[in-house]
Amino acid sequence: MKVVLFCGGMGTRMREYSETIPKPLVSVGHRPIIWHLMRHFAHFGHTEFILCLGYKGELIREYFLNYNPLMSEDSSLVKGKASLHASGTDVPDWTIHFVDTGLRRNIGGRLLAVKHLLKDDDVFLANYSDQLCDIDLNQYISQARQRDKIASFVAVRPPGSYHSITSDADGTVSYIGPWADSELWINGGYMVLKKEVFDHMKPGEELVEQPFQRxxxxxxxxxxxxxxxxxxxxxxxxxxxxxxxxxxGNRPWEVWR
Known part of the structure; x- marks a missing residue:
C-alpha cells in the first residue's frame, strides 16, 4: 500500500533545529527520523511513499535525491573505490513522490492535496513524520481490515514522568498516578484509511477535528x-x-534488525 507522510509542519517547539532544517530531517543516530520511519514501513513491504512537503521541503527532496548510504553506514575506501561493510539498509526499491502541499496547510489540507495520487487505491496508509514505533504493521493492518472501518489509527500511552488525575467539579482529587497506569490513550498515528475518507473531508478542515468526528x-x-x-x-x-x-543500542523501532 502507498504511505502518505505529513512532512510540512514548522516544528516550532524545536527551534534548535527548525530554523535550519525541517523536523523530519532531525537526526536519530546517523540518519533523519523520517528515514527510520520509512524503513519501518519498507520492512513490511510498503515502499511507495507520498511526502506531503511544506516548510523547508526542498531540503527533504535534496536528502533523498542525493541519498548516499556511504555517508551513514560502515564503509571502506579500498584502492580508491568505496564499498559498504553491510547491505540491506539501503533504499533502492523505494518510490518517493515529493508533493509541495503548502507552507501553512493542516494535516487534512495536506491529505486532500495528494488525493490525486491515491485515486486508484482502495486503502492506503498515512502517518506523521516525527515518531517511531515497534508495531507489527502486518498484524495491525490485518486487524484494521477485519474491522472494515473507513479509518483506523494506533492509540498509545506515551512514556514520560507526568501524572494523570481524576477530580470532581469542585477540584477534590479522587485519583492521581503515573500516566502509564491510567486509562488515558492518545492518537499515535499509523493510520489505515479507505478512499471513502475523502467523502467526509472538506477543504480547510483538520483531519482529526472534523472528518474523524463525522x-x-x-x-x-x-x-x-x-x-x-x-x-x-x-x-x-x-x-x-x-x-x-x-x-x-536500545532501538526497538528497528524491527528490520
Missing amino acids: LIEKKQLYTHRHTGFWKAMDTYKDKMSFDDDYES
Whole structure:
C-alpha cells in the first residue's frame, strides 16, 4: 500500500533545529527520523511513499535525491573505490513522490492535496513524520481490515514522568498516578484509511477535528491499542532521548534488525 507522510509542519517547539532544517530531517543516530520511519514501513513491504512537503521541503527532496548510504553506514575506501561493510539498509526499491502541499496547510489540507495520487487505491496508509514505533504493521493492518472501518489509527500511552488525575467539579482529587497506569490513550498515528475518507473531508478542515468526528458518529473509526514502544520527537528533550536510545543500542523501532 502507498504511505502518505505529513512532512510540512514548522516544528516550532524545536527551534534548535527548525530554523535550519525541517523536523523530519532531525537526526536519530546517523540518519533523519523520517528515514527510520520509512524503513519501518519498507520492512513490511510498503515502499511507495507520498511526502506531503511544506516548510523547508526542498531540503527533504535534496536528502533523498542525493541519498548516499556511504555517508551513514560502515564503509571502506579500498584502492580508491568505496564499498559498504553491510547491505540491506539501503533504499533502492523505494518510490518517493515529493508533493509541495503548502507552507501553512493542516494535516487534512495536506491529505486532500495528494488525493490525486491515491485515486486508484482502495486503502492506503498515512502517518506523521516525527515518531517511531515497534508495531507489527502486518498484524495491525490485518486487524484494521477485519474491522472494515473507513479509518483506523494506533492509540498509545506515551512514556514520560507526568501524572494523570481524576477530580470532581469542585477540584477534590479522587485519583492521581503515573500516566502509564491510567486509562488515558492518545492518537499515535499509523493510520489505515479507505478512499471513502475523502467523502467526509472538506477543504480547510483538520483531519482529526472534523472528518474523524463525522466518522465517529457513523461508527466508522477504529483504534488499535499498542502497548509496545512509541515515541514522538516534539521537543529538544525528545531528540536527546532518541539519541540516548540510539547510542545505548536500545532501538526497538528497528524491527528490520
